[in-house]
Amino acid sequence: ALPSGRHAFLGAESFELAKVAETEGSRPLQNLAWRFIKLLCADHMCDADIARAAIVLAADIAANSLMQVLDSRPQSGALPDSQGSTTEALNVAKFHICNLMKLARDATPLKTCFPVRAMVQPFAPICKSLKSCAASTLHGLSAEVGNRPADTVASAVQELTSKAIMLAIDRWAITFQGGSSETCDLPVLLKDDATAGILMTAVLAFLTTQGQWLAPNGTGTSPADMMLMHVLQAIEHRACAKGWHPSADDIELLAALCAVGAPGCRPKLLQWIVSRQSQMYFLAMRLHRTLPKWLGGAKAISWAQLLLEGFFMAEKKEPGREQSQAASCLAVFLSGCPPNNVASWAQSALAPLLWSEASDGPPPPALWPLARRLGIVLSKAPTSGAFTAVAERVAELGCSRAHRQSQCHELRVLGTLLRHGALEDSALAPIAERLRDLLREPASPNGTRAQAWAAHSEACLRIGATSEMRVALRYAVRHLSEREASGAIVADALARAKGRLSEGGNAIVDGLSSHQWPLRAAGLAAAAAITQRESAPAMMLAAAHAAVDAFREAHGSLAASGWHQSSSPNSHKAKRRRLLLELRDLPDDRVLEEPFADRPEDADFRALCAAVHDRIGFWMGS
Numbered sequence: 001a002l003p004s005g006r007h008a009f010l011g012a013e014s015f016e017l018a019k020v021a022e023t024e025g026s027r028p029l030q031n032l033a034w035r036f037i038k039l040l041c042a043d044h045m046c047d048a049d050i051a052r053a054a055i056v057l058a059a060d061i062a063a064n065s066l067m068q069v070l071d072s073r074p075q076s077g078a079l080p081d082s083q084g085s086t087t088e089a090l091n092v093a094k095f096h097i098c099n100l101m102k103l104a105r106d107a108t109p110l111k112t113c114f115p116v117r118a119m120v121q122p123f124a125p126i127c128k129s130l131k132s133c134a135a136s137t138l139h140g141l142s143a144e145v146g147n148r149p150a151d152t153v154a155s156a157v158q159e160l161t162s163k164a165i166m167l168a169i170d171r172w173a174i175t176f177q178g179g180s181s182e183t184c185d186l187p188v189l190l191k192d193d194a195t196a197g198i199l200m201t202a203v204l205a206f207l208t209t210q211g212q213w214l215a216p217n218g219t220g221t222s223p224a225d226m227m228l229m230h231v232l233q234a235i236e237h238r239a240c241a242k243g244w245h246p247s248a249d250d251i252e253l254l255a256a257l258c259a260v261g262a263p264g265c266r267p268k269l270l271q272w273i274v275s276r277q278s279q280m281y282f283l284a285m286r287l288h289r290t291l292p293k294w295l296g297g298a299k300a301i302s303w304a305q306l307l308l309e310g311f312f313m314a315e316k317k318e319p320g321r322e323q324s325q326a327a328s329c330l331a332v333f334l335s336g337c338p339p340n341n342v343a344s345w346a347q348s349a350l351a352p353l354l355w356s357e358a359s360d361g362p363p364p365p366a367l368w369p370l371a372r373r374l375g376i377v378l379s380k381a382p383t384s385g386a387f388t389a390v391a392e393r394v395a396e397l398g399c400s401r402a403h404r405q406s407q408c409h410e411l412r413v414l415g416t417l418l419r420h421g422a423l424e425d426s427a428l429a430p431i432a433e434r435l436r437d438l439l440r441e442p443a444s445p446n447g448t449r450a451q452a453w454a455a456h457s458e459a460c461l462r463i464g465a466t467s468e469m470r471v472a473l474r475y476a477v478r479h480l481s482e483r484e485a486s487g488a489i490v491a492d493a494l495a496r497a498k499g500r501l502s503e504g505g506n507a508i509v510d511g512l513s514s515h516q517w518p519l520r521a522a523g524l525a526a527a528a529a530i531t532q533r534e535s536a537p538a539m540m541l542a543a544a545h546a547a548v549d550a551f552r553e554a555h556g557s558l559a560a561s562g563w564h565q566s567s568s569p570n571s572h573k574a575k576r577r578r579l580l581l582e583l584r585d586l587p588d589d590r591v592l593e594e595p596f597a598d599r600p601e602d603a604d605f606r607a608l609c610a611a612v613h614d615r616i617g618f619w620m621g622s
Contacts, residue, residue: 010040011050015057022061034099041107048109056118058103062096063122066157069093070129090156097160101167116172117189124194126161130154165202173223190234203231204253225263232268239279251286259294273329274322281325288329292336300337301345308349312366323366331373346374354393368409372416379422391422399434411451418458425463432459450486457493470504477507484519487512491522495529502536506543513547524551
């Protein structure tokens with residue numbers, strides 16, 4: 001025990017000795033200085049300011065030593081021999097990390113108020129350097145949910161950084177339980193771009209391994225509740241404001257927390273499903289792709305039922321953005337669930353659509369987009385059996401001549417199921433015949449005709465019905481050409497038609513490729529797809545090549561190395577070429593003749609023409 005008042009003097013002297021030892025690189029002096037500091041901070045009479053200063057000094061020196069390791073690593077990333085500079089620097093870094101962790105665990109004054117910010121913030125430059133090393137995950141957490149970084153030195157640095165940050169969070173949570181921790185530290189660190197990513201992963205990992213901290217009543221008073229609330233807020237802020245994408249580790253950890261029912265996780269996930277922010281909706285999709293393996297069979301079906309009742313069964317209005325997003329998330333979720341459970345659940349969920357006459361009132365309209373998305377992911381084995389019955393019932397309803405309000409939805413679902421193989425090829429010919437009967441009905445609304453045509457074309461493409469497809473294309477020209485939505489449907493079918501199935505579609509390609517935007521894009525896409533198929537009919541190939549060549553003439557040469565191109569001198573030349581072609585094709589009407597030159601607007605126009613003339617002369621080098 002030291003006399004009162006001597007801790008401050010010994011602390012200052014020990015800190016100075018540690019700094020001198022670090023500057024000189026003397027290992028004996030470093031050992032001696034840090035032994036003094038650790039003994040001093042472990043004393044029950046030690047002052048909190050001294051312990052805090054020791055943590056700050058230890059964190060700064062540890063972070064500097066880790067940076068030296070990264071700076072000294074060879075380009076290949078492999079550890080050199082034991083006498084190499086990188087190995088020596090790594091050993092020194094391990095020594096300083098051990099000192100920091102020992103202080104954090106044993107410093108008596110810090111057991112009631114732990115300075116998490118002081119311990120974490122010095123590692124911000126390390127986090128930035130690790131990102132540039134393509135080591136974006138914590139090595140300490142990657143054994144279960146991530147991949148080891150390829151750079152061995154960066155992996156070692158990452159592991160040491162992970163240990164320090166995890167310990168800081170652990171001590172912060174313990175001291176928070178006493179009610180006197182610095183609660184403002186964690187939000188500040190989560191707003192720092194340098195430390196936010198690695199800190200969020202560490203906090204999420206801490207919460208998944210400390211299940212006893214989670215308060216099921218969600219009172220918001222436990223350290224786990226506080227941590228989770230701050231991390232979820234930071235995720236939303238960074239994703240929406242800064243375009244940040246969570247790592248694979250973060251997704252796995254968030255999914256695990258949602259699976260165990262961590263307070264606040266599931267309500268946030270439900271908000272993200274229907275969020276107008278695309279970043280949050282994308283995050284919800286990624287979480288639903290991972291959730292099934294954490295929930296298990298029975299719990300996964302319970303979550304699917306919760307989404308069904310919350311987003312699809314309650315609303316009686318036409319489906320909108322929210323229902324479409326929820327349907328996509330649910331379909332992605334079910335694609336990872338046990339097939340046997342999914343098949344029976346899907347049949348039960350879609351029963352109101354298939355047997356609406358046996359229920360009270362029409363089925364909820366939001367179930368239709370869900371049926372289409374489930375058909376995409378569940379039409380293949382081993383869940384195909386469930387959707388065979390669904391497809392047969394939808395075909396029976398959609399092909400009926402008794403026009404109903406839901407017939408467009410039924411036909412659209414039927415087209416999706418046919419496209420994704422919900423029915424065997426042998427069953428498609430009778431369905432195609434019934435669809436042709438429906439198309440002959442003069443009283444059929446335009447929307448019903450368009451969807452019936454789409455389902456019929458899917459059947460023709462599946463079974464290779466060339467003559468029926470040729471007649472269908474003539475039908476589209478005569479009866480569907482007045483609706484732009486129908487034009488997009490026909491262009492999509494033509495883009496996927498192989499061989500002689502596209503025969504007779506040259507007039508459609510010509511018309512769509514010269515139509516107004518954005519429908520023109522559908523025609524050009526179909527033309528571009530047809531030009532890639534040598535098996536297409538000669539007239540169809542000629543029309544497709546003519547459309548592509550016309551576009552090239554008007555908008556410059558097409559890129560040969562891919563459709564995604566960054567800005568380059570060639571793109572600027574293409575833009576100038578388009579402008580010059582437009583100028584060339586303008587009429588020679590002499591708008592600046594003498595009788596009109598006294599008008600102010602004509603004077604401005606003359607000045608503009610002179611400026612353009614000078615610019616073109618500069619391009620030509622004259």
